[in-house]
């Protein structure tokens with residue numbers, strides 16, 4: 001469906017997110033007819049930029065990062081005409097008043113009915129101030145709706161997240177706030193719901209009676225790149241686990257919602273977060289959580305530096321670049337089923353994958369025949385491969401009774417012509433249409449922080465628990481032991 005007309009305000013328009021994700025996403029929506037002529041983009045940042053310089057920036061971003069090639073000259077001119085720039089000191093209300101005039105003019109120019117979407121691709125310390133000044137500068141007095149879209153990190157812990165939320169809440173209502181977790185915009189993450197709730201042969205098995213454990217892996221091959229300053233303060237727990245990882249877990253573990261409406265789905269997700277068994281002591285954390293940091297390693301013939309040698313990282317840093325944990329969802333459906341989650345930088349593969357390991361057959365009638373039956377697996381591949389596969393046991397063709405595991409594989413990303421939309425395309429489109437299903441609600445964010453804070457606190461007491469792993473490997477051995485203690489192992493990632 002087409003989005004209703006709106007002005008997109010991109011605060012941080014000269015930054016990395018705008019360049020890599022937001023401009024290309026807007027372009028894709030336009031190319032696909034999901035945005036028509038009644039839209040405009042006002043890029044806002046401190047640095048001065050002439051209109052033509054800004055148009056150049058947009059063009060370069062799309063050349064480099066878009067799924068669609070830049071259109072012919074005429075079409076390009078029509079598209080880029082919707083883009084304006086405003087150099088603004090966000091502490092100066094006068095600038096916001098000027099922005100208001102500029103906005104009204106552009107709304108008239110393109111016949112936009114007044115919807116205003118404020119995307120803050122900024123450091124979270126600035127969210128509160130910008131919100132106040134939007135209000136004080138009259139930017140929220142237009143004839144249409146106002147929505148605030150914000151990026152992570154949403155706070156550093158529960159307390160700071162709460163402060164941030166209170167500031168924003170003085171200006172925007174919860175239903176006007178769209179908190180981005182870009183993992184929720186990924187095609188296969190959204191597909192988890194369909195796989196679960198539209199297939200008669202998964203849902204009946206989706207519980208402790210039939211599932212032995214669930215493994216969620218978010219692996220990255222990159223190190224911290226040029227983000228050492230941010231990352232060294234954050235670490236894998238806050239950067240990936242508090243948000244992307246726990247969100248993925250909620251999608252896997254939630255109850256079927258009664259209706260597919262945003263609030264119903266988010267109600268179910270927050271129940272999962274509230275059911276996470278909290279770690280009650282440092283000892284519990286030590287037993288169930290592994291944190292690691294990469295050391296120098298050799299990968300594909302290249303020497304990769306240790307984390308502590310990375311740019312803008314404290315040479316004595318104890319920040320974790322790897323996180324693994326055994327967590328339990330204490331409700332009727334999942335009692336006793338371990339969820340093993342792990343994420344890390346400088347692992348051998350870039351992948352996001354969920355493995356559902358089913359329980360073994362009650363008796364193995366093939367035991368006498370030296371067969372060690374493998375359990376059935378359902379593997380959901382989110383990224384970069386998209387698809388699902390199911391591992392079953394079958395007779396080896398031509399043999400007497402030899403059994404072999406066999407994969408029934410559906411590879412969505414292998415299909416010709418499939419070019420899944422980027423997460424940001426989907427999320428921007430949803431936000432402008434007022435669909436908040438795949439954005440995180442405050443109670444989700446705060447429950448996730450409560451869970452994560454306990455881990456962070458325990459780590460603070462015992463900096464000595466930091467394990468290490470050579471860059472380019474699958475993380476510390478302690479993470480393997482975590483599963484081995486329960487008689488399981490990580491299933492290899494493809």
Ligand code: BG6
Pocket residue numbers: 182220239240383
């Ligand atoms: C971001 C993290 O939220 O997600 C980054 O801050 C990480 O550290 C990125 O690299 C991973 O996203 P994706 O979509 O590439 O898996």
